Amino acid sequence: MSRSSHQAAYHGVVTLQRGEDMQVMQISHSVSGGSTSEQLTKLTGQGARIVREDHPLDCVHTGHRLLQLGAALGAGECGVAEYYRFDVSEGERIAGRQAVRIRVEPLDMYRYGYLMELDRETGLLLKSSTLGRGDLVLERFQFANLSYGSPMPSSADVEVTHEVLGHPLPDSAMSAEDLQGGWSVDWLPRGFVLTEAESATASGRRTFTDGLAAFSVFLEPLSREIRSGEGIAREGSTLSYTRGLSLGGQPVLVTVIGEVPVNTARMVADSVRWAR
Structure with a gap:
């Protein structure tokens, strides 16, 4: 999941629900040479577009590095499994893609739980619910449609905001x-x-x-x-x-x-x- 969100080229429409508020967004993630670019366009409300350009493909931020243990697994490190319990089961069909469901339960009171649906073929996150106490859904993200490959055509005119993406310490976490x-x-x-x-x-x-x-x-x-x-x-x-x-x-x-x-x-x- 962590790798596919960065390395795969895809575009689609997603919904983000927070309580009674529902936002609809168009997202396009492209990969060219050694860098990635991403465009997020709000289709509801006043509308806005955020563009992130030329993110190095080999730059792995701290959060992703904590998930991508790699060889460290063989050394007995558990990574986030020290703080969460994971359960994997058959998922539902999301945006026309068959999913694998991962339930993530916190092992202490200091963090939330998650219910994730990942594309069985690519590992891309298709749906995620953030769960509070008593499995109360605090927030839900979900693809309504999804295509892999070429970027999505631009949507209607909206205000454009360019975000400068920093790369703090790409090789190690700070102490x-x-x-x-x-x-x-x-x-x-x-x-x-x-x-x-x-x-x-x-x-x-x-x-x-x-x-x-x-x-x-x-x-x-x-x-x-x-x-x-x-x-x-x-x-x-x-x-x-x-x-x-x-x-x-x-x-x-x-x-x-x-x-x-x-x-x-x-x-x-x-x-x-x-x-x-």
Whole structure:
């Protein structure tokens, strides 16, 4: 699944459901020479188009590397199976393709579960449901139609937004020692590793992933203290958690945004410290 999402050329229409909200998008992923390009066009709402160009084919980001253990399996490493339980069964038919179903159950309370349907032939992810407590579906992604090969023709005129795709440390995940000064996150759920960090010492972002889920931590120094409390907003499986803290006498605003339960975000925010 991890390899096919990057290496296969395909195009189709997908739906993304978050609660009562349903978005329809057209996606085209092409492979040419040693690079890939991707175009995502929203077909509902105000519409927008995001274009990612010239992503090196041999660039494997940290999340994918955590899934692609390869030879490490022979050395006894379990990878994400240390944090999730996997069950494989016969899947349904999605977008005209026969699928294999993978149920992913978290082994702790700090992450969500997933129900995935993969193309039996290519391994491409055809459908994915993010599951909260009690198997509540928080978010569902699904191909409505899918074709492999040449890119999909352009859709109706929409606003075009070009996204610059960065490639932080393509060969290895970052460690806390890679950060010179500034601040750090002292507690993470098992299996999450640092993948990206801004270099600013007093503010910036840290991004973490376990291969399936990801979240970012933002820190903003404040000119004055704010009233104690926390702010929580959810959209599907994505949570935004914000609270004010005092670090070494400096009032700061800490925000955690990502695909984790609120208790995880709260514990991560509480562990933010000035780096020693």
